[in-house]
Amino acid sequence: MRISILLDQEFFAELLTKMFHTLVLFCLCCLIGVFGAETNEIQSVPVTEGDSVTLYINVTEIQKDKNMLWIYGAEKSIIAEINRKYELFSTSDGPDGRFRDRLKLDKQTGSLTITNITTRHTGVYQLEIAGARTKTFSVSVYARLPVPVISRDSSPHSTSSSYCSLVCSVVNVGHVTLSWYKGNSLLSSISVSDLSISLSLPLEVEYQDKNTYSCVLNNPISSQTQHLDITQLCHTRAGSLAITASLSLIMLISAAGSLLIVASVGIFFICKKCKKTVTSQEEDTIELEFYKPTIQNTKSKTEGVHENVPKKQCLGMSLSYF
8 A cells, every 4th residue: 555655656746747847848838939039139230321121030920919019229219019909000200200201110020121221220129029029139330431532642751752652541431441452462451430530541652563552441341442543643753753854954954055055155256356356466467568668668769869969958858758
């Protein structure tokens, strides 16, 4: 009798244990059926400003018959609701109207679509089914990236004569990385997490460099690339230097030519003056040679007369001649 009681107690204990395990398993199944397999899961959703994004949910047949609420932000603002009992499907503009004409609710699945999204819609979106939170979405909205601009670096420190100093810059960007690449190799980069008024990254290349360089701006979901045209940006200075050198050479040649012309004119006038002086001297010499015989002849005639005329008369004639 005692053995029978002990066996009954063991059987009863084993039965209770099985019933307990069954009950626990049943509760777990109910919980999974109500809350879904993705309970409290946080899903990150990156999106570009201006695009549309859909917050998909995987609901079971049991969940489809439940009421659903979409809640946004720390303020727990209800932005969409599905009430199966009253066949109510509605969306809200939000407390400040940021969701006006932007929300679309799928009546079958309960998925929520946000159209023409902006950075104001960044935040946490929670789905509640039958009063319990089942899924959480963390939406990050990134501004559409501008194309970076490459220009010559005109700052005072960029004075190297053998290198071309460049700078890649962007404005009004946040949560981005700006990088210089040589081919596919990363040369340098700079990142910013908050909104930056201006972001720039310098680079120096040789004037005769034939490699391919590019400046890349990227965030977690998109990128913009600007390729460097060394011929256009860097050879401009080389061309300017060549033009400056040519102009300097032209000015030097012009100055030398002007000096040569002035010297030639001066030499011409000096030679002309010298020639005139020589000509005058030659004319004086000719005149002297011309008058010299005449004087001699005159003297001869005078001497002949002196022979026939008394000395007193010759003296008077001589005086009258001179």
